Amino acid sequence: MNHFTLKILLPGFIVALAFSSCQKKQGTVWDDNKTASQLNHGGSSLWGADGEDSSLAGPVAEDFIPLQEEDLKAQLADGAIPQPFETPGEDGSSLPNAAQFHAPSGELAAIFHNLYFNTDDHILRGQEQLSMISAAAAYLKAHPKTFVFVAGHCDQRGPQAYNLALGSRRANYIRTLLVERGVDPNQLHTISYGKEQPLDPRNISEAWSKNRRAEFKIFNKS
């Protein structure tokens, strides 16, 4: 997209965005619920308009107003691939609720096994874990109708509320690694459970290590 095209299309896009935004504001939230069908899941990007790595960005921002900071544009280096517009389980979504994504079994269990983090860390350590990411990426690229929830978990020792956020950061980091290896971002959703769902409730180091994890749940769209 050249500069001229941007100059012509961008104002139009902003006007369209304003209208779609107004559409979402019908009704009152305190009294009435909004439905997903009121949401406009379009495909243009405010970040993309700046011409920054839009091919890597996956789904783009239009349902929120992003900060315009240079240091936020290095997406892959920072685990910042915007989430898919589609919320599984929402009215109009082609994907079911996360509860209907299943734990990998059979051959998938060998590919999508749990990944583990160090304390208060969101980076994967060790070649073995990165190899698993590559294998998972290869599978997902070969199976574009397979969708994945990456669930981020923390151990019991951290603060409850903060861990809800940390779980999100871990899940997004794994998602970014997969996108970096060529997986369509729309195949990948994240969910954070913080420390609410430990695998091992014991209060020992071995249990904590098991609980600082990313888990995969799979759904095959026929």
Added chain:
Amino acid sequence: MMKSLFRFFVFLVTVSMLPSNADESPSEIKIYLSTTNPLTPLYLANYQTDSPYLIQLRDILQQDLNHDGLSSVMAHSEEKDAILRNENKNIAFHHLTWKAFGAAHVIVSKITNSILSISLFSVQTQSLKHLPPYKLSGNIAADRQVIHQASDLLHKLLYGKDGVASSRILYCVQMPGGSKSKPWVSEVWECDWDGANARQVTAEHSYCVTPVFLPSSTHNSNDRFIYVSYKMGQPKIYVASLNEGLGKRLVHLRGNQLLPAISPKKDKIAFICDASGRTDLFVQHLHPQSGKAETPQQLFSYPRSTQASPTFSPDGSKIAFVSDKDGSARIYLIPSEPSAKRAIPQLLTKKNTENSCPAWSPDGKKLAYSAKTKGVRQIWIYDFVTGEEKQLTDGPGHKENPAWAPDSFHLVFNSTGSEQAELYVVNLNQPETIKITRGPGKKDYPAWGKR
């Protein structure tokens, strides 16, 4: 020397209060007294009754008064009760008599034909006031509320301030879900300030966390709340009424939305969201009356960092939140009005590491938060007036998620453990904590609101 004597005195007070009530102050939680305002001695007369029900009501009134942070109910004595039974008011309420007993005020309550009447005698002013009569129903849940209302009126008459006895607390209870697909469920519950009248509010059979009251625009009761539910799979923010408990989606964004906070004017909601792929602080303008939402805005994002737990200043102009952008998680301040460029956050808490879950007091003067202190998460108070950070709780057992009462003087927080989590109430002037929850399930994420 004086400091040592004072510490010893505090220790004695703490220890002497421990056995008085099985539900009070488990030995593992102690409180650092940050203020030493003396408590006002009150004498609360005994009814002449053998009715367990009436005795229970009297005990509720005594507990309300004893934990209002300013009063201390004196021990009962038949001698004092006999004086108060004298039909000659000049004898029953003679100021010199009560001055000699060391009482600053005397409270006499009577129940006749289901009507509760309460009189308040102030020794210094020698004045006798009669509260309006209260109709009792015989239903303990309803009559508890009546006693709490009377207690708050007494508090107002005694100290000129609103009490919190009539207020209520929201929290979550985590229980086994009973199935492999739902190993755990968590629902929102409500209880009185003292833990009584606990009832389940939501019935989503899902995972609900971090409820906060929706501010009331009329200074009346808080009857709606916002919370996070996993009922759609990903955590999303909902609003519900306490009567119905049916969550309606409030924020429509992709990804995970967590840890919501709402401004006291109800015109902004702040939350944590990973729509961008980062764990960012977002803010969204709302119409205060209708709740109609504007487009959400990314308020603070920082490479390779996690943002968490926003809380608004009372005027809504600032947000305190947690970020690990500089290493360990600490609490920062930022203007709540978004702009294209992110504001430079001001570091607030410097004493400890692993700071979490800040809660701004309604009077704007204090920030309660949890911080790792000698290996244990304790509740700390940041004083905006002095800029000092003071430790409130002590002892083993992690304490998290402090929430202020409407009076900015009482706090509720939850202990955390791998198998047990309970709620505790404390005020800034008494060394006693009260464990207010019991029974099965882990109780956490409390919020305190008006009734």
